[in-house]
Amino acid sequence: MAKNIELNNGELMPAIGLGTWRADESGVLAQTIKTAVNLGYRHIDCAKIYGNQEEIGKALKEVGVPRKDLYIVSKFYQNKHRPELVAGALDEILDELQLDYLDLLLMHWPYAIKPEIGTITFSSIDIEDVPIMDTWRAMEDLVSTGKVRSIGVSNFNQAVLEKMIPQCRIVPAVNQVEIHPYNQEKELVKFCKKSGIAVTGYCPLGGTKINVMNDNFIKHVAEAHIGTPAQVALSWALARGIAVIPKSTNEIRLKQNLHQVTLTSDEMRMIGKIDKHERKVDPAREYKELEWVFHEDKMECPVI
Numbered sequence: 550m551a552k553n554i555e556l557n558n559g560e561l562m563p564a565i566g567l568g569t570w571r572a573d574e575s576g577v578l579a580q581t582i583k584t585a586v587n588l589g590y591r592h593i594d595c596a597k598i599y600g601n602q603e604e605i606g607k608a609l610k611e612v613g614v615p616r617k618d619l620y621i622v623s624k625f626y627q628n629k630h631r632p633e634l635v636a637g638a639l640d641e642i643l644d645e646l647q648l649d650y651l652d653l654l655l656m657h658w659p660y661a662i663k664p665e666i667g668t669i670t671f672s673s674i675d676i677e678d679v680p681i682m683d684t685w686r687a688m689e690d691l692v693s694t695g696k697v698r699s700i701g702v703s704n705f706n707q708a709v710l711e712k713m714i715p716q717c718r719i720v721p722a723v724n725q726v727e728i729h730p731y732n733q734e735k736e737l738v739k740f741c742k743k744s745g746i747a748v749t750g751y752c753p754l755g756g757t758k759i760n761v762m763n764d765n766f767i768k769h770v771a772e773a774h775i776g777t778p779a780q781v782a783l784s785w786a787l788a789r790g791i792a793v794i795p796k797s798t799n800e801i802r803l804k805q806n807l808h809q810v811t812l813t814s815d816e817m818r819m820i821g822k823i824d825k826h827e828r829k830v831d832p833a834r835e836y837k838e839l840e841w842v843f844h845e846d847k848m849e850c851p852v853i
């Protein structure tokens with residue numbers, strides 16, 4: 550299995566990264582970052598809205614691995630979509646992480662909310678109409694500043710990407726979406742590959758809500774390989790050419806998640822059959838007007 554995934558601009562992204570969402574109990578995250586980097590993790594996945602980048606930045610400084618050996622990803626929040634706010638959003642992220650540049654900056658979601666809203670929950674009237682391409686063009690302008698090596702998107706469906714790609718000067722390098730055996734995104738992954746967009750799977754273990762690791766078939770495959778269900782889920786995604794960013798604050802599990810099992814083609818095919826299109830993260834559960842974000846059949850994307 551590839552250790553790195555080559556992006557459409559020639560940059561190499563380590564295929565296994567550390568997720569940092571909801572790893573924010575004070576002090577625990579700093580220790581987790583240090584343990585992970587010492588175990589060999591180089592790719593760290595962050596986001597402004599996770600509210601923990603200062604702790605991550607401090608820990609990365611203390612761990613003492615040269616910047617060029619790390620692969621740091623972050624995402625700006627939906628309240629910074631107005632084009633005039635995008636460069637400042639990157640500067641804020643760099644300040645928090647104490648870095649001069651990011652390896653990859655992602656647009657966290659394909660919709661905007663009003664600039665004054667800085668929290669993870671908001672109300673429907675806070676959603677605003679900023680065309681995705683206006684935000685994306687502002688991101689394209691950041692590449693020549695040297696403050697970011699690659700740019701990409703997150704939570705983008707095929708319908709939005711299809712409209713976006715012909716208008717891009719820089720095609721997104723990455724689309725980061727929820728992928729685990731219960732939400733396999735087969736069509737989207739195929740489309741991204743065909744379009745030269747690498748895919749990173751978030752919640753690759755299903756998080757705490759989706760019961761992937763208790764799936765009987767996943768458990769059966771794990772036993773056959775003298776591995777764990779987590780290793781099966783991660784190995785399955787990696788074998789599909791998808792980067793993974795499992796989150797753990799536990800040293801044993803951090804170590805375990807770096808080591809794959811080699812699945813047979815039959816096992817890959819059988820895991821392909823347990824998809825339930827079951828997502829942990831779906832904004833349409835709270836905001837009806839965002840149904841198009843994932844349920845593209847239900848509504849025309851209004852913002853390109």
Ligand code: A2P
Nearest residue numbers: 752753754755756779795796797798799802805
């Ligand atoms: P913990 O931090 O105690 O290890 P995801 O990355 O899909 O969101 O999943 C994260 C969840 O999975 C966390 O609750 C994490 O708990 C748990 N987890 C991470 N790695 C493993 C593993 N190898 N085996 C079992 N649970 C794991």
